[in-house]
Amino acid sequence: MKVPQQHYRCPLGRLQPQVTDLEAIKQSGWREQHILVVSADDDRLDWMERELLKRIGERLYGEKGAHHG
Template identity: 70%
Template sequence: MKIPTPPYRCPLGRLQPETTDLEAMKQRGWRDQHILVVNAADERLDFIEREFVRRIGERLYGQGGARHG
């Protein structure tokens, strides 16, 4: 009876990071530190909300980071 040889496992495989649940991390960031991470194209937002997020992003980080006001 032949026993199949197991496939070679690279020793560097254990150094690869575990996958992270990004939505859970965003949720925890908001609850713990009030940091909001939003994609301006998120389909869960309606047009007005997406435009609002886009304008805030442009105000804070657009034009090379120049602030208005």
Template identity: 65%
Template sequence: MKIPTPTYRCPLARVQPETTDLEAMKQRGWRDQHILVVNATDERPDFIEREFIRRLGERLYGGTRHG
């Protein structure tokens, strides 16, 4: 007779974070608080929109830091 071996559940499993749907979080942020999160290299906006996003980010937060 084959007895299935019980699966061991690690005690650390309950402290593992749940995965978050980042796109849904971005949508909620825009709809609820009008916060826009856009990656400057996102392919969905066209070139002009990406360039506008890059320039706006640099104007508001400064350019990229080296070093």
């Protein structure tokens, strides 16, 4: 009679991080809550869109994250 060998499962294996699909999270954030997360350096944007994002970021958050209200 052959007995299958038990494979040792390291208890640390469950602590390894799960790979997260960031684009899917951004997409659902926009669709569900209208929160937009985009880099001003995103290659999918043209020059005018990048400039618009930079200006909006500056207006809302200012230089070095200072809030302008």
